[in-house]
Amino acid sequence: MVKEEWRVHSTMFGSLSFALFPVMIFGIAFMGSFLLPLMRTTLPAGNLTLIVHANYLMLGLMVGGFGLLGNEVMNRRFGQASLLAYSARSLPLSEKFIFLNFVVKDTVYYFFLWVMPFGFGYILASPFTGVPLTGTLLLLLTLTLSFLFGLCGVFFLSAVYARSRPVLWLVLLTGCLGTGGLAAMTGTNPVLFFPPLLLNSAFTWVNFLISSAILALLFGVAIDLFNPESVGSEKMYRDSFTPLMHRFSFLPNPPLAAKDTLDLYRSGSLVGQTIFSFLLPLAVIWFFLSLLGPFFPPHGLLFIFAITTGVIASTMFTWVTMFDTFGPYTCLPVAVSTLIASKLTTFAVLQVIPAIFIMAVAILSGEVAYLIPAVVLGISVSFYAVGIMAWLCGLSPNVLVYDVKVLFVYLILVGIVLAIFTAVAFTNPYFALSSVILVIPTWLLVQKAKVRWDSVDPEGF
């Protein structure tokens, strides 16, 4: 299974590019460690630990979610594809045994891909940064546990969901009320009840055993409840395509836009992605950015948040491309450039979500006066970032995550613009309106993307 996972990634992103990925994580951690003394002057060490653990928890959630959707994603990406995890019918092995191995594989594989390179970079830098070796080893342990909590949490919740939705809601409600109640009784920030964080702040073998026991319980229940596929269900719908296409008649490619919208809605991606890939990360970011409020110029926090929202909103391009390859279009008179244009159109429609979100944040933070500049800045950044994404990755923007060369170019091109417009908005909030100028490079990038991706054989069929 580990070999299979490696081949999936290296097929999608290229062997060398993918092999360099852990090296890049190591480099970032190693060099980032030297910034720790600087960071500590502005950010308490506890908050920094919280941010890193939150990232690894999110990583575990994402890896788990991808694992469960793996077969569907592979089929969309490569046409007919299958994974060993779905081979219980053709191998003399039980589904639970295969799932157990799948969980172990994910743990080992992503430990070596993400967790170890980060920890290793931090450990190697420790003689220079003055952080004791025991502290770095403890961080490696607690980051691994954070990742595992995300992984087994998503397996547990999806196993419960597959059996009974009301029970899932009951579990979530109990979890929220329990944590909230405990926080109210003890007056402690509920985030600090997260076992890996508890362990990081004060290591005891008892805490370690409690963390491990919770993980074992979640894994055990998930494996016991695991039900690989629901069989025999045929979903039927009346024609929604035609009315939707008429409603989108003002757009350049109404049939393609209508299809994308139905894909998003019926796959459950629209609601799921909005919550888990947009609102949740932004809520976490808002929480952490608000800690830095005193270090920004007046109104700076709103504009930093608008820019961050713009960057995260640009990933909505992956929502409209992730379950769709060029395969189904090869029998139709549709060029790759037409498909890129249609996906960008659907992306543009989705930008209503970040626009409303930035407006809400501006209103809630009492900065209504800067609502329009903040929205303009956020949406301009989003369109610019998606222009780069389309130029670099065409219809496979997920490549961005693991192809080091592509990611490097993306970070440079986006980073420069972010730095410029952050400075501009900090100088005078209304100057943020000037970000509308980004429409020019965006347009040029999209034109370059169309020419570039029309001239190569489309992938994925």
Add this chain to the structure above:
Amino acid sequence: MPVVLEATNLTKRYGEVIAVNNVSLAVEKGALFGLLGPNGSGKTTMIKMLTGQTRPSSGSATVLDLDVEQDPIGIRERVGIIPEQETPPSFLTAMEYLKFVAAVRKIPDIEKKADWWFDFLDFADKKNVLCKDLSRGTRQKLMFTQAFIHEPALALIDEPLINFDPIMQDVVKDYLAGYVKKGRTIFISTHILEVAEEICSGFAILHKGTLLHTGPVAELTARGEHLPSFFLSLVRKDRRV
């Protein structure tokens, strides 16, 4: 008869691998032409090049007088295609998919035409089912429908009978035979030799990307030979070389 499809020294390389090597062939209007070959012989790559899905490494080809490199979209506008293993989009129903195809191809009266096909291929009860929930056979029926619903002058089909039960295979074979009688052309790729012998008027044999033979089926029949034995002797001889 005018030629509707012509390949000249068509070659496709994937790195070191030569999938199709210097293939030249021509298909006349009204033919039901079979491209035959064992697995991995280059049949699918040939169809992909002829329909502009992949670019030739060298050589040229024209389909309905359009150059495959210059105007791939123009070709796909005018022909019908069933790609190998391709399935319709997961989250549209069968009827919605045909309406999507009609909107892209600008086909009028789609509802009436679609209903005719649902009845003809016996899957009217599945027209409102999501494509991802359809069986392989029903998906193939849907892909077959999308390729012929605009009545193209030329249809290129990769393994036309795959996933069909014997009854449906019979229906489809009859349909294909009737279609070419109307003066239209069909280009199929298959490794089911008995079917090719039964329905094809012309054929070409591809092995390891190289064209071993091309000619009319009637020529073989006149010599008292059968297509399966001719194919096997040719391919086995080539393997020994």
